[in-house]
Amino acid sequence: MLVVTKFGGSSLSCATQFEKVKNIVLSDPKRKIVVCSALGKRDKEDTKITDLLYILHAHLKFSVPYQDIWDMIYNRFLGVQADLNISYDIKKDLDLLKAELNKTISQDYLVSRGEYLTSKLMAAYIGYDFVDAKDLLRFNYDGKLDSELTEKNVKLAFSKSQKIVVPGFYGAYPNNSIRLLSRGGSDVTGSLLAKCLNASVYENWTDVSGILAADPRIVKNPHAIKEITYAELRELSYMGASVLHEETVFPVQELNIPINLRNTNEPDNPGTMIRNECTDESHIVTGIAGKKDFISFNIYKDHMSNQVGILRNALEVFAKYNISVEHIPSGIDSFSVVVSSANVDKIKYEVVTDLKRELDADVTIEADLALIAIVGRNMAKRSGICARIFQALGNEGINVKLLTQGSSELNIIIGVSASDYEKTLVALYESVVR
Numbered sequence: 001m002l003v004v005t006k007f008g009g010s011s012l013s014c015a016t017q018f019e020k021v022k023n024i025v026l027s028d029p030k031r032k033i034v035v036c037s038a039l040g041k042r043d044k045e046d047t048k049i050t051d052l053l054y055i056l057h058a059h060l061k062f063s064v065p066y067q068d069i070w071d072m073i074y075n076r077f078l079g080v081q082a083d084l085n086i087s088y089d090i091k092k093d094l095d096l097l098k099a100e101l102n103k104t105i106s107q108d109y110l111v112s113r114g115e116y117l118t119s120k121l122m123a124a125y126i127g128y129d130f131v132d133a134k135d136l137l138r139f140n141y142d143g144k145l146d147s148e149l150t151e152k153n154v155k156l157a158f159s160k161s162q163k164i165v166v167p168g169f170y171g172a173y174p175n176n177s178i179r180l181l182s183r184g185g186s187d188v189t190g191s192l193l194a195k196c197l198n199a200s201v202y203e204n205w206t207d208v209s210g211i212l213a214a215d216p217r218i219v220k221n222p223h224a225i226k227e228i229t230y231a232e233l234r235e236l237s238y239m240g241a242s243v244l245h246e247e248t249v250f251p252v253q254e255l256n257i258p259i260n261l262r263n264t265n266e267p268d269n270p271g272t273m274i275r276n277e278c279t280d281e282s283h284i285v286t287g288i289a290g291k292k293d294f295i296s297f298n299i300y301k302d303h304m305s306n307q308v309g310i311l312r313n314a315l316e317v318f319a320k321y322n323i324s325v326e327h328i329p330s331g332i333d334s335f336s337v338v339v340s341s342a343n344v345d346k347i348k349y350e351v352v353t354d355l356k357r358e359l360d361a362d363v364t365i366e367a368d369l370a371l372i373a374i375v376g377r378n379m380a381k382r383s384g385i386c387a388r389i390f391q392a393l394g395n396e397g398i399n400v401k402l403l404t405q406g407s408s409e410l411n412i413i414i415g416v417s418a419s420d421y422e423k424t425l426v427a428l429y430e431s432v433v434r
């Protein structure tokens with residue numbers, strides 16, 4: 001049995017966090033592969049090493065004096081090493097890196113040093129072998145992962161040592177130059193390693209005890225979800241719940257490897273399990289998430305119900321402007337096309353003009369729409385959820401502008417005025433989620 005264990009930046013921000021990580025890893029011999037992000041924020045005002053490295057790169061590129069930024073990076077690493085008396089000579093590696101700094105240094109290479117140095121420190125601290133991600137995750141020149149080669153590399157590395165620390169967030173092109181993943185990409189590194197080694201679990205340790213059932217900035221103390229399916233997670237993430245990097249699920253889902261989200265600061269809490277199928281039926285609604293800033297194009301035409309092809313003509317207008325469509329709620333002689341404001345803001349009047357011309361219909365715009373997804377695998381084939389939703393919203397005087405339900409009955413989407421967004425989330429949490 002083998003567990004891939006990934007720690008995010010907040011779990012690696014200082015010596016105290018390193019100590020917690022060591023305890024977690026060494027408390028379970030199955031935790032054989034450890035993936036590290038770069039030193040994160042120690043408190044709200046602090047800056048992540050990754051961000052400092054991006055800033056350092058910008059200073060170098062534009063020939064701005066960079067000594068202060070460099071000192072901040074240098075001192076953070078040296079501080080952890082000194083506080084824990086780690087035998088790895090990080091000063092030597094930092095001095096080598098300093099000598100490499102110049103105007104043309106690759107941004108991907110420089111930024112990847114955050115994960116690289118953090119992982120070397122961690123490996124020495126917990127007595128694991130360090131394996132560089134550039135020798136594992138290999139990309140083609142088009143940026144696509146070479147899955148076969150990556151799997152071969154990972155299996156080979158694991159056959160040589162069964163206790164390894166791997167830096168997250170990067171890999172390499174065929175010429176060995178570094179390729180960064182997108183921000184938060186260490187989650188993906190962990191997922192890929194878990195897939196290559198067919199791990200029994202992929203553990204992802206952060207600073208929250210799992211996925212919360214609602215946005216804690218709006219709903220007070222929402223509970224953490226015990227179990228959630230990959231499909232539910234996708235719905236919640238798509239609607240704005242920021243949990244894992246969005247590419248994380250795909251590699252492990254293929255082999256049905258569960259992801260366990262855990263809290264480094266509360267290691268006894270079992271956190272959230274994400275898997276293909278869940279058995280927990282304690283909640284009918286798993287969670288809610290939402291986003292403001294949607295626009296609805298409302299289209300009316302007498303006798304529309306008899307006109308074949310009008311929907312296709314409308315969608316062609318959106319396709320022409322390369323606008324992705326979120327929802328199409330419809331009536332008898334009307335339908336609406338809901339899109340994200342960010343995608344149409346500058347061209348909305350052109351879209352209206354085209355729609356009017358192509359459809360010979362009345363078209364109005366309703367801006368400032370918020371959408372909220374109520375997600376739950378246990379909602380399917382159960383009655384009464386909508387009644388509770390409408391009762392709760394009615395009690396708060398919230399007007400529902402749009403309502404859709406996916407055919408799998410996994411989610412119900414509600415559209416309300418953006419000014420009612422926060423009130424709606426709270427009302428829904430209290431009535432159907434808690």
Ligand code: ASP
Pocket residue numbers: 008009037038048050051114168169182183184185186187
């Ligand atoms: N350190 C990188 C970031 O801040 C990658 C990661 O944490 O996953 O985005």
